[in-house]
């Protein structure tokens with residue numbers, strides 16, 4: 001190992017790279033993080049997860065959304081909400097998270113260099129320096145590729161960052177538009193569509209699939225779809241975009257989206273959220289003996305090791321599930337394997353959190369998957385409005401669904417839409433992780449009044465369905 005300058009070089013400082021670096025540093029390895037961006041923390045902290053989720057909180061607060069069930073739709077904390085109002089909350093949170101990341105790396109003795117890394121060979125990285133001119137070469141025993149993703153650019157969509165945005169630059173809007181077309185009904189598209197709709201922006205959401213979020217339980221997606229329509233979102237599902245044009249006239253500039261069906265949608269701004277590609281273009285992986293797929297992603301084994309023994313890859317660059325939490329865990333596990341630390345490799349039981357308004361979260365399989373796999377299951381449901389806490393917080397639309405095996409009564413999944421879904425799901429996740437049964441929720445006592453009570457109500461409902 002002494003022949004290399006570092007025990008580990010990590011390319012990228014997002015959740016995967018950050019956690020790989022900290023894990024290796026904890027066992028006193030010499031670690032270098034190479035980050036090409038201006039800030040640490042990756043897409044997660046600078047332009048993705050943290051800004052969008054903070055903006056969502058600002059939207060919920062200022063629009064008075066959570067209080068509408070109690071004080072009526074006209075209730076607002078601020079009448080005319082500006083983008084500055086929203087960013088007022090976003091900016092300090094982002095700055096704080098960047099600082100925490102930097103401090104953690106510093107505290108653990110990790111060297112950080114601002115440069116774009118690429119392979120010279122499996123143990124040698126060329127760094128194109130960002131804060132100074134020129135290049136530097138560094139050698140490492142092990143390498144973790146944690147370069148994440150970048151926006152997939154479609155030539156038919158002129159993403160100019162002023163009228164047509166990607167999710168990377170949507171928060172640089174100078175003011176809130178009156179109308180917005182969102183192209184792509186995946187997680188990011190749905191999240192932004194629902195946030196802008198809650199602010200009163202007229203949103204049109206387009207997706208070529210017949211339903212939004214196909215990996216989410218159909219009943220939950222139906223509830224979300226209903227809520228989006230309630231917020232005056234126009235859904236164009238099963239429709240493909242033919243072209244997006246910037247239309248200029250003497251009065252203003254707007255965006256015209258033409259669908260293959262011939263429909264035209266004119267809005268002030270557009271957001272293209274049509275997917276992301278592995279950020280591997282500049283990596284020169286071929287020099288290390290590696291290849292990427294057509295979406296720029298790397299293939300790894302169960303230990304996050306690539307086809308070249310000393311090179312690992314973690315986070316969004318390896319594809320599914322492309323979540324911040326799973327990326328962190330993959331980075332940590334990659335470093336564990338690289339340096340022979342015993343670890344448990346079972347991250348398949350992870351929850352999904354979708355921060356639409358209302359929010360969605362689930363763990364385990366959907367009804368559609370279980371049906372396809374021929375698993376005999378039963379469901380149990382609770383509506384927030386049946387629960388005292390649901391009434392207190394004024395959430396009349398939330399619901400929780402348990403899915404359990406009809407014979408063994410093993411819990412199989414939990415699906416939630418509504419206030420607190422992304423937190424509530426962890427109760428179900430713990431029971432699933434312990435291989436618990438639906439009966440657990442009947443036999444236990446929850447705080448009262450809480451939304452967690454939904455688990456008990458849903459469990460009673462499910463067990464009642466077993467009795468003829």
Ligand SMILES: Cc1cc2nc3c(=O)[nH]c(=O)nc-3n(C[C@H](O)[C@H](O)[C@H](O)COP(=O)(O)OP(=O)(O)OC[C@H]3O[C@@H](n4cnc5c(N)ncnc54)[C@H](O)[C@@H]3O)c2cc1C
Pocket residue numbers: 011012013014015016017034035036037040041042043044045047048049050052053115116117118146147148149167188279282283314315316317322323324325327353355
């Ligand atoms: C709008 C949006 C909202 C999201 N919301 C959520 C959410 O609510 N919950 C959730 O779990 N996930 C969310 N995600 C996904 C989440 O951000 C990612 O799963 C996570 O950031 C992936 O972490 P990563 O470490 O793999 O990569 P990234 O966070 O993308 O970090 C990669 C880093 O590598 C750097 N890099 C790239 N190439 C090089 C190179 N050659 N040399 C040096 N450095 C390089 C980049 O500059 C970047 O800093 C969201 C994503 C977006 C875009």
